[in-house]
Amino acid sequence: MLDGWTDSNGVARQGLRQKFQRYNLPGKRVRITYIGQPGADALSWQELEYIRNSGEQIVQYFQTKWGWRVRPTFYYNILLYTDMNEFRKDTGAPKGALGMALVSPRMRDHGELVFYADRRNPNAWEELEATILHEMFHCLSNHCYGDFPISMEEGVAEWISLRLAANGRGLLDKRNRQAQVMAKFHLNGSNGDFIKTYMNCNSYEAWEKEFKDRMVGYTLAEQLVDYFMADAKRTAFLVQTLHGAAGDANTTAKFARLMDANYPGGLMKLEKDWYAWMKVKFNKPAAVPVVAARPRGNAGALIIDPVTGLPVRRAPPPRVDPSTGLPVKR
Numbered sequence: 238m239l240d241g242w243t244d245s246n247g248v249a250r251q252g253l254r255q256k257f258q259r260y261n262l263p264g265k266r267v268r269i270t271y272i273g274q275p276g277a278d279a280l281s282w283q284e285l286e287y288i289r290n291s292g293e294q295i296v297q298y299f300q301t302k303w304g305w306r307v308r309p310t311f312y313y314n315i316l317l318y319t320d321m322n323e324f325r326k327d328t329g330a331p332k333g334a335l336g337m338a339l340v341s342p343r344m345r346d347h348g349e350l351v352f353y354a355d356r357r358n359p360n361a362w363e364e365l366e367a368t369i370l371h372e373m374f375h376c377l378s379n380h381c382y383g384d385f386p387i388s389m390e391e392g393v394a395e396w397i398s399l400r401l402a403a404n405g406r407g408l409l410d411k412r413n414r415q416a417q418v419m420a421k422f423h424l425n426g427s428n429g430d431f432i433k434t435y436m437n438c439n440s441y442e443a444w445e446k447e448f449k450d451r452m453v454g455y456t457l458a459e460q461l462v463d464y465f466m467a468d469a470k471r472t473a474f475l476v477q478t479l480h481g482a483a484g485d486a487n488t489t490a491k492f493a494r495l496m497d498a499n500y501p502g503g504l505m506k507l508e509k510d511w512y513a514w515m516k517v518k519f520n521k522p523a524a525v526p527v528v529a530a531r532p533r534g535n536a537g538a539l540i541i542d543p544v545t546g547l548p549v550r551r552a553p554p555p556r557v558d559p560s561t562g563l564p565v566k567r
């Protein structure tokens with residue numbers, strides 16, 4: 238079933254095989270299959286609930302804010318490896334990668350994701366949570382949009398995952414510091430050259446060739462997305478331009494052309510505005526994430542008491558007197 242699949246970099250990822258039975262989390266959008274030693278290294282129920290909630294949050298975000306149509310039957314199928322060697326052997330994941338989304342134009346009905354999680358590593362969850370959110374975006378963009386412009390694919394995935402992740406504040410601070418260094422190096426005196434080259438790079442290898450570092454396409458693109466997202470009019474413009482490129486044989490080139498033609502002053506001015514905006518931002522304390530910082534409460538969500546390990550019953554919401562707006566004593 239996975240034969241001929243590629244990851245979001247377009248690299249063939251064959252030879253994946255499902256070895257263990259899956260179970261479904263409550264709710265329909267997330268299915269998890271453990272590969273390795275089932276049980277011992279399993280994620281906790283809170284973590285599984287978190288994955289389910291964030292899968293739903295990403296869907297809702299792009300449905301309500303970007304107008305994406307997500308089929309009610311869309312789901313994420315997650316293969317969770319507990320053995321690093323097995324994970325790398327099966328998936329061909331590069332060293333250091335914790336997970337990836339497998340995307341294919343032929344299979345856009347659901348998202349297929351593979352991750353490595355080792356519970357013996359005390360930071361396993363922290364490292365995994367933002368990665369899962371990031372990869373979920375690739376699945377959703379494949380489902381709703383198809384071939385997403387490469388210039389924006391990682392930028393949007395990073396932008397949304399850093400803001401939805403429960404530890405997003407810490408991750409954002411770290412990422413902003415990296416971006417500050419990169420921006421100084423690539424954008425000082427660039428005069429529009431950086432953004433023109435960047436927007437027209439058609440592969441991750443091209444980022445490496447042009448900028449000597451693939452991370453530029455993640456870190457600086459996330460800043461570019463944040464520049465657009467920081468203002469409602471600019472957000473609408475970004476979404477409109479992205480949607481204008483959808484369906485083209487080369488969405489990356491089309492997006493670059495549309496940006497150059499429609500951004501007031503073209504790409505050169507965009508780079509100037511963006512860099513000036515970044516400089517101001519880096520001199521201020523990190524902004525409060527604009528998306529919910531923790532999983533949204535869900536009536537069906539299971540909350541576990543960390544001491545007893547038993548489900549916790551939620552307190553009912555206070556009754557409010559409609560005339561005074563104050564809580565009513567029971």
Ligand SMILES: [Zn+2]
Nearest residue numbers: 245371391394
């Ligand atoms: Zn990615």
